[in-house]
Amino acid sequence: MKYAKRMNHIKASEIREILKITENPEVISFAGGLPAPELFPIEEIKRINEIVLEEDGQKALQYTTTEGYQPLRAWIANRMKKRLQTSFDADKILITHGSQQALDLSGKVFLDEGDYVVCESPTYLAAISAFKMYGAKFIEIDCDDTGMDMDALEEQLKQNQKIKYIYVIPDFQNPTGRTWSLEKRKRIAQLSNMYDVPIIEDNPYGELRFEGEYLPSIASFDKKGTCIVTGTFSKTYCPGYRIGWVAANSDLIKQYVLVKQGSDLQCNTMSQLAIAKFVELYDLDAHIQTITKVYKRRRDLAVQTMHQAFPKNVHFTEPEGGLFAWVELPEHINARDVLDTCLASNIAFVPGGSFFPNGGHENTFRINFSNMSEDRIVEGLTKLGDILNQFV
Amino acid sequence: MKYAKRMNHIKASEIREILKITENPEVISFAGGLPAPELFPIEEIKRINEIVLEEDGQKALQYTTTEGYQPLRAWIANRMKKRLQTSFDADKILITHGSQQALDLSGKVFLDEGDYVVCESPTYLAAISAFKMYGAKFIEIDCDDTGMDMDALEEQLKQNQKIKYIYVIPDFQNPTGRTWSLEKRKRIAQLSNMYDVPIIEDNPYGELRFEGEYLPSIASFDKKGTCIVTGTFSKTYCPGYRIGWVAANSDLIKQYVLVKQGSDLQCNTMSQLAIAKFVELYDLDAHIQTITKVYKRRRDLAVQTMHQAFPKNVHFTEPEGGLFAWVELPEHINARDVLDTCLASNIAFVPGGSFFPNGGHENTFRINFSNMSEDRIVEGLTKLGDILNQFV
Numbered sequence: 001m002k003y004a005k006r007m008n009h010i011k012a013s014e015i016r017e018i019l020k021i022t023e024n025p026e027v028i029s030f031a032g033g034l035p036a037p038e039l040f041p042i043e044e045i046k047r048i049n050e051i052v053l054e055e056d057g058q059k060a061l062q063y064t065t066t067e068g069y070q071p072l073r074a075w076i077a078n079r080m081k082k083r084l085q086t087s088f089d090a091d092k093i094l095i096t097h098g099s100q101q102a103l104d105l106s107g108k109v110f111l112d113e114g115d116y117v118v119c120e121s122p123t124y125l126a127a128i129s130a131f132k133m134y135g136a137k138f139i140e141i142d143c144d145d146t147g148m149d150m151d152a153l154e155e156q157l158k159q160n161q162k163i164k165y166i167y168v169i170p171d172f173q174n175p176t177g178r179t180w181s182l183e184k185r186k187r188i189a190q191l192s193n194m195y196d197v198p199i200i201e202d203n204p205y206g207e208l209r210f211e212g213e214y215l216p217s218i219a220s221f222d223k224k225g226t227c228i229v230t231g232t233f234s235k236t237y238c239p240g241y242r243i244g245w246v247a248a249n250s251d252l253i254k255q256y257v258l259v260k261q262g263s264d265l266q267c268n269t270m271s272q273l274a275i276a277k278f279v280e281l282y283d284l285d286a287h288i289q290t291i292t293k294v295y296k297r298r299r300d301l302a303v304q305t306m307h308q309a310f311p312k313n314v315h316f317t318e319p320e321g322g323l324f325a326w327v328e329l330p331e332h333i334n335a336r337d338v339l340d341t342c343l344a345s346n347i348a349f350v351p352g353g354s355f356f357p358n359g360g361h362e363n364t365f366r367i368n369f370s371n372m373s374e375d376r377i378v379e380g381l382t383k384l385g386d387i388l389n390q391f392v
Numbered sequence: 393m394k395y396a397k398r399m400n401h402i403k404a405s406e407i408r409e410i411l412k413i414t415e416n417p418e419v420i421s422f423a424g425g426l427p428a429p430e431l432f433p434i435e436e437i438k439r440i441n442e443i444v445l446e447e448d449g450q451k452a453l454q455y456t457t458t459e460g461y462q463p464l465r466a467w468i469a470n471r472m473k474k475r476l477q478t479s480f481d482a483d484k485i486l487i488t489h490g491s492q493q494a495l496d497l498s499g500k501v502f503l504d505e506g507d508y509v510v511c512e513s514p515t516y517l518a519a520i521s522a523f524k525m526y527g528a529k530f531i532e533i534d535c536d537d538t539g540m541d542m543d544a545l546e547e548q549l550k551q552n553q554k555i556k557y558i559y560v561i562p563d564f565q566n567p568t569g570r571t572w573s574l575e576k577r578k579r580i581a582q583l584s585n586m587y588d589v590p591i592i593e594d595n596p597y598g599e600l601r602f603e604g605e606y607l608p609s610i611a612s613f614d615k616k617g618t619c620i621v622t623g624t625f626s627k628t629y630c631p632g633y634r635i636g637w638v639a640a641n642s643d644l645i646k647q648y649v650l651v652k653q654g655s656d657l658q659c660n661t662m663s664q665l666a667i668a669k670f671v672e673l674y675d676l677d678a679h680i681q682t683i684t685k686v687y688k689r690r691r692d693l694a695v696q697t698m699h700q701a702f703p704k705n706v707h708f709t710e711p712e713g714g715l716f717a718w719v720e721l722p723e724h725i726n727a728r729d730v731l732d733t734c735l736a737s738n739i740a741f742v743p744g745g746s747f748f749p750n751g752g753h754e755n756t757f758r759i760n761f762s763n764m765s766e767d768r769i770v771e772g773l774t775k776l777g778d779i780l781n782q783f784v
Contacts, residue, residue, distance in 0.1 A: 001644075004502050004503050004526070019455075042449035042453070045453070050441070057434035062631060101655065108398070109399060115396075130655070132654075234455075240660065241660060261405050262402070267634065268634045269631075
């Protein structure tokens with residue numbers, strides 16, 4: 001019995017493995033990217049399920065088209081127009097099994113063994129694994145609080161013919177929490193158009209803004225149809241339904257539909273109808289406001305506690321939204337060693353090394369602030385500060 | 393912008409395209425593999441959804457492990473032991489997005505560009521597309537009413553080192569409706585063990601037996617852990633939930649979990665909890681009996697009508713279960729021409745050519761008998777017989 005070559009360089013997601021540890025309720029977990037379950041609109045979902053099954057039960061439980069449920073696609077298109085200033089219509093949208101599947105399908109559509117993906121340094125861990133399965137190599141571009149270094153990006157686009165796409169998360173990035181400036185959004189769209197290299201703009205957190213103005217998406221500056229956008233209901237509604245999407249120009253979305261057909265035929269019909277009914281009958285914006293209010297308080301407490309408890313030579317981001325902050329330790333400290341000590345005190349986070357596809361940067365880690373209650377955030381980060389003080 | 397090489401040889405599933413035509417309610421469709429929606433246990437599902445959200449709402453809507461919901465995996469393991477005489481425990485089972493995803497993941501785990509898959513001739517169309525995406529070539533083995541030609545299979549296993557696995561559907565095969573004999577099940581398990589070439593035993597229809605005895609699965613004769621089994625709730629419960637599974641030995645299932653992580657993290661949590669609750673509170677066997685009773689009547693009527701209406705030189709299978717029968721026309725007739733004439737009379741089926749990965753056999757087509765009412769089956773197949781009489 002012989003596996004495919006790709007299996008030699010695939011390893012278990014460190015996050016999914018740490019999540020198993022954090023199933024122990026005593027652990028204060030800053031790992032994972034879990035939304036706060038106490039905010040799920042359970043009563044509303046109960047009612048919605050009943051209505052959908054009452055009105056349209058046979059349809060809700062049957063197969064549907066690969067593209068997905070038309071009213072949901074139409075709602076998404078409108079939402080994107082309003083929030084991201086894009087111009088994708090419903091027929092340019094494919095419903096996917098979370099935005100994670102949109103990443104997997106992107107690999108399938110674009111990547112041959114040895115092709116290059118350009119990404120932010122660091123970038124989303126599970127995007128790295130998804131793309132690696134199709135044999136991708138990675139070019140990491142340095143980032144600051146305004147986004148990618150655009151000159152470094154252009155240099156790469158000029159010299160490397162095997163770059164298949166650029167993968168970015170411009171809003172409240174995972175893992176850093178950073179948000180790109182308007183100028184860099186315009187510029188990267190231009191570069192993508194000029195060099196005819198697609199951008200995959202992953203946007204799972206954009207709706208979770210605590211302060212400041214929503215920024216238009218990179219795709220809103222696209223003149224030639226080279227920008228692809230992914231989205232999800234995991235953070236604004238619930239992750240358990242696994243409903244996300246990918247938006248792209250007509251020819252591109254056809255390719256995505258083709259590979260989706262072979263991968264799993266279609267997404268959960270019932271969940272698609274249920275979300276469409278929810279956004280019809282309830283005010284999603286009000287629900288998102290409820291979520292962001294809670295997350296903002298948690299972010300505030302997390303940042304405040306880190307300022308108080310962390311050693312002065314430890315640096316961290318202060319994100320304007322999303323779920324994550326990013327911590328940089330002095331270079332000689334390995335965050336995996338810190339994690340070992342923390343786990344013994346029932347505190348968990350994700351070491352940062354895994355977020356760099358080409359390795360290194362072991363002195364970093366990611367903090368999730370959305371999933372724990374306020375007192376546990378303070379308690380956990382205070383303890384974490386004590387432990388960090390033993391290391392610096 | 394440049395796609396991956398695989399996109400050159402992927403085309404839209406003929407079935408999914410025909411399904412779009414059959415959304416017109418005037419069409420009598422023998423295409424698709426749709427279960428009868430009037431048999432979905434809608435009232436029970438309504439109640440189950442309420443209970444699950446009441447008892448365990450936060451959990452049902454949150455992320456869960458990649459492997460899937462433990463009580464559901466345990467139920468599946470027991471069911472397989474009872475029905476298929478396998479010995480997989482719960483920890484050898486991964487929940488997948490329908491059994492289609494189990495096929496896609498199989499390609500990901502095993503296939504490098506240019507590897508060979510051995511399959512029945514003909515075989516399941518969407519398995520062909522799933523495996524082709526990973527660069528598979530196909531060796532088709534002739535079949536009769538007892539299954540694959542075992543000597544031809546052994547000949548291939550002896551001489552071809554690049555065979556990665558054997559893909560078979562031994563119960564009420566898609567597209568032919570045929571079921572393998574006990575002897576051939578034993579023999580192929582031996583061959584798989586002897587040549588160390590895994591079998592992927594796809595079993596979406598096995599529960600839908602209209603008469604005769606359930607046969608043990610190929611995997612029940614496996615002595616060395618080379619048999620992999622896939623299953624689904626799509627035909628016994630509802631397809632809209634997209635919940636299936638793959639069962640395999642410990643090392644293998646770990647590989648499947650790894651590729652599932654990168655593909656879409658996990659399956660729909662709510663749907664997993666809901667199915668687990670359904671099989672706990674209701675009698676799935678009674679529900680399957682209800683389904684098979686209806687399908688048996690439809691199969692009887694379909695076979696009877698084909699005997700009456702089809703020309704004598706047209707041959708067809710008379711399956712003991714499942715959803716499909718297979719029709720062979722005289723060699724000079726192209727089923728796609730017949731389909732064109734049929735569509736003009738609002739009758740649809742799937743031409744057989746697509747079920748042969750290496751092409752040919754255009755004189756065949758597939759009939760689904762599960763989805764139309766009794767009178768429409770008689771009406772449609774009678775008209776189809778009239779049209780066939782114009783061709784022979």
